[in-house]
Amino acid sequence: MKICVYPGSFDPITNGHLDIIKRALKTFDEVYVAVLHNPEKEPNFSFAQRMKMVKESVSGMKKVFVESFDGLLVDYAASKGACAIIRGLRAVSDFEFEFQMALTNAKMQPRIETVFLMTGYKYSYLSSSLVMQIARLGGDVSDLVPAAVNKELKTIKKTERGK
Ligand code: ADP
Secondary structure, X not given: OOEEEEEEOOOOOOHHHHHHHHHHOOOOOEEEEEEEOOOXXXXXXXHHHHHHHHHHHOOOOOOEEEEEEOOOHHHHHHHOOOOEEEEEEOOHHXXXXXXXXXXXXXXXXXXXXXXXXXXXXXXXXXOHHHHHHHHHOOOOOOOOOOXXXXXXXXXXXXXXXXX
């Protein structure tokens, strides 16, 4: 059984993330989507909200599990019996950080490979922060995010406008 872990902030999860999850399933038997729980970072959405949105977005997908992690990623991946960590690559600007992380993780846990999936052409420009910018300005992001996120973003917009 080939298991992979797909870690991220998912703040919030977008259709670009979902595309990576679906494509990872073509190569791996199980995908563990690992939502980063880092109390030092100040995310747009709380940890509980991010978990809920990811869970709802993958609810129809068999072989996809949603969990949280907050320690060393390689330790978490090893605890799942994973042979790979999945990351998505968009622009060249993603490369330097991802390269550094992949080499560091390989040094700590050589048995776990980092596998990069190139972004789908429809999602190359898409990021969680772009989604947040558009949503905060009142734009329509329904084509960019799963329905569960779109619903949550509407409540954020209302709350922020009400301030
Ligand atoms: P992190 O804070 O760990 O970068 P993100 O939630 O921003 O968490 O991203 C998780 C992973 O998904 C990263 O590897 C990122 O490059 C990838 N990713 C994000 N958006 C896209 C997209 N539109 N297409 C492909 N990969 C993406």
